[in-house]
Amino acid sequence: MTSTQTEADTSSSMSKSSSIISNKEQLQTQFATLQTLSRTNPILDWPTRKSQLDTLERLLSKNKDKLTQAINADFGQRSEGETKFAELFSSFTSISHAKKHGESWMKTRKAPISAVYLPARNEIEPQPLGVVGIMVPWNYPLYLAIGPMIDVLTAGNRVMVKMSEAAPQFAQAFAEAVSQHFSADMVSVVVGDVDIAVAFSQLPFDHLIYTGSTEVGKKVMAAAAPNLTPVTLELGGKSPVIVLEDTNLESTVNRIMTGKTLNAGQTCIAPDYVLIDRKHHAQFVALAKQWMRKHYPNITTNEDYTHIIDNSQFNRVRKYLDQIPEENIHHTTDVQPDIDSRLMPPVIITEPGADSELMQNEIFAPVLPLIHYGELDEAITFINERPRPLALYVFGNSDEDIKRVRSYTVSGGVCVNEIVLHALQHELPFGGVGHSGMGAYHGKTGFERFSHMKPVLVQPKVNAMNLLQPPYGFIFNKFMSMFIK
Template sequence: MHSIAYTVEDMQEQFSHLQALSRSQPINDWVTRLTQLENIEMMLSDNQANFAQAISEDFGHRSESETQFAELFPSFTGISHAKKYGKKWMKAHRAPISALYMPAHNEIQPQPLGVVGIMVPWNYPLFLAVGPLIDALTAGNRVMIKMSEAAPQFAQTFADAIARYFSSDMVCVVLGEVDIAVGFSELPFDHLLYTGSTAVGRKVMAAAAPNLTPVTLELGGKSPVIVLDDANLESVVNRVMMGKTLNAGQTCIAPDYVLIPRQYHVQFINLAKEWVEKHYPNIESNPDYSRIINGEQFKRVKGYLDALSSDEVHELTAVESSIETRLMPPVIVSEPAPDSEVMQNEIFAPILPLVHYESLDDAIQFVNARPRPLALYVFGDNHTGIEKVRNNTVSGGLCINEVIMHVAQHDLPFGGVGDSGTGAYHGKAGFERLSHMKPIFVQSKLNGLNMLLPPYGGLFKKAMALFLK
């Protein structure tokens, strides 16, 4: 059977084939799983340049170095982590048991779910396909992947590569437009993992609901930065601007806005200008600076800026944005109105609002009055202030004196909460998310439970009197 489905009928046929295999031939051995991980590793190693070129073609230009740093590097380290620990994760292991039931014992046995569906976004189409694929294959599943129609060059390149390195009995890539994506989300997967916008995430969950398909939704939202009044501002600007300009801001955990004490406002803007000049000189021709993915996205974010007054917009370079090349230089927005589009919507571009706060309580209240973010970043040295933010906010993930790097920690689960998503994966968390962690109770030949059978006599009543105090 062909490994790439182009029609709804092809897709449904391939799913049925994989589902039948998953029921008749479950992948319970480590050797098969390890082989699949090594296949991913070989595919990435052999196709690095092709993948980076295809992504760049989709973006109009995407820095090859960014593809290496933000997509290939975490993919390779994720594979290494799974190869190191996967055999241990898949073993049945003892679980605690109450003394009341001894000498019986409890076990937990991880089992493959069956067929996992992965819906990939366009912003990091390699890592956000490979990352979930690693977890799914380590857990012993068969996989169908729907690539984003907004990154067609990479989607085709990736699909062709998958077909060379994997049997279609193991991994299938699906290409197609929105109708294919809708049909994909309606398939009765054993688990469906979607990465993308909150609005589409709601539709994916609704489509999966009739099949009772469990879903992991990795969404987005507005990830805030809280700058404490003792923070080293040069360090803050260095890390925040790195996170905001990476992939031209098209990152689901990019710093979306900065809550900052008023006295640091002007200094932050000046330091940001110096930072951009240092790290992206001649930005219009700089190979390290990426473009906005397409004209539709460019017009959307340019509209956010056009709706603001000139006093609010602080350009960090002398270069103007260009719809023809989809170049959008970094911009800081000063104190935008809370109901402005730039403060209501996830920006997904190198536009950084600065919002003043008077007290740390005000900053925390500002964050908590809005939907739960996928990530939250706090900068400062004051332990009390950091702990206050840490304990009084809820976010998918938290970085202290850093941005974005938590996504590359394979020993940490990655996921959202509330509007920013449901469920988490990566590493062991991903293995368990895409496994059935089957509970097993093993009774001993010698046990006292027969004494608690009817007719309920005096011994039973004494036992209940003891246990129900």
């Protein structure tokens, strides 16, 4: 096996089944193969890495319609526009960014050195980790497979990808597309149920990235622990919005509703609840209804509006709503939720109980609670009394208040007068903190996440280090006295 991989459609040695894994025996065998290759044939040069990114780009280009249709089939209805923006556009631009900068990222870097140790020099040498495992969720199954793959391949690793069993049609379509473009010695896709996912998380990867719920994230971390496998956990939680008193409410509602209806709220960084003065509740609801009429007319037949992924998720959210008094539920349309099509129109909830399931769990649906606060410090305290969120959004014009929110809260990321878009910035790390995750990736941060940034000290033949050897005498003690106070 040479370091340069060839596409399956031009290689007679490639078979379709070799890169699609569907049982535990295949899983173990394929991992052992990739692990051996990563130790004996590490991918060190840029042309090989770039060729993998080129292949990934061709895969997307040739299969974009097929993959879009598969996502739509899993959801029952998934907005094609949302798939183009949130999955295809994001993937293509991420690949372009990696191809533009990857060669410079992988170069050995000079690092400062104290004058005490001159003429030695310090360097940091990025090296591939080896084999990286990626566990993909169902809500954005394309981008959350491709996004990590871009960083992993740019860093020179081999990769195994476990697709979500909750999006089976996409999983199969993606696995077939990968098998037609990548050698199994480079990329393998794993399909199957929860048992396969558990076995996947127990493999001794050189790094494992999981995107999904906090509760499952804990299990993944526990499964990885016996092997001391480093993990990146991209979880979720309840991402709050603080609406300051001086905000333009119409503009603010526009951005919040955009973020909340994207993928029908099935987004890890969707605004989960809004902290706002009670006197604005009625106007907020009115503006939300107006916004829905403008952006999603005829929601029952509107192909721009995404449906809930499955009955289990639909019933979970309906259970949350069953606990809320009817007078606190404000429908933004005249259409009721429909279990048969899994259509769930957005609703606004005013003043839900802090102990309600709606406020205890990540909503992951087009349901938006409004929580009253008086002074800004009340809103900050409300957030800080809860697990640290993956994202935090603040809307307003007061630089002082915005700075206070940024300084006195901790979250994975922040948007000021915007929603969600921080996650699409290639130059910003993306990740959680505490219950919302650990570790970050995207762009250069992702390259470094999936590389070993090896520290190297290079000592010239002529140096003064022999003066610091025993027997310790006058020169040694004089030198030490300069630093020991």
